[in-house]
Amino acid sequence: MRLACCGMDCDACPYPGNCPGCREVDGKPFWTAYANIPVCKIFDCCANERARTNCGKCPEVPCHRYFANPDPYMSEEDAKKTLEKKMKNLRSV
Numbered sequence: 001m002r003l004a005c006c007g008m009d010c011d012a013c014p015y016p017g018n019c020p021g022c023r024e025v026d027g028k029p030f031w032t033a034y035a036n037i038p039v040c041k042i043f044d045c046c047a048n049e050r051a052r053t054n055c056g057k058c059p060e061v062p063c064h065r066y067f068a069n070p071d072p073y074m075s076e077e078d079a080k081k082t083l084e085k086k087m088k089n090l091r092s093v
Helices: 030-033 041-048 076-091
Strands: none
Touching: none
16 A cells, blocks of 8 residues: 555546656645645645654644635535545555
């Protein structure tokens, strides 16, 4: 499993495309253009500001950054399920 900072399993990513993973693109995956942000805020905090591999050991997880840019194509129920999967992935590392 390739785990992004936020806990997303990159190998099970539901989005199309050839994204090699957040770390490989310095926190600038394709969707940041749609969210009109220069870098993923979770990646920026985790990797750049705190020099961590992922948010798993952060006492604030899930913080406000997880809710700041919701996927407009995802229902609230699916967003909740996705967050639960991410938290489960982070607890496993």
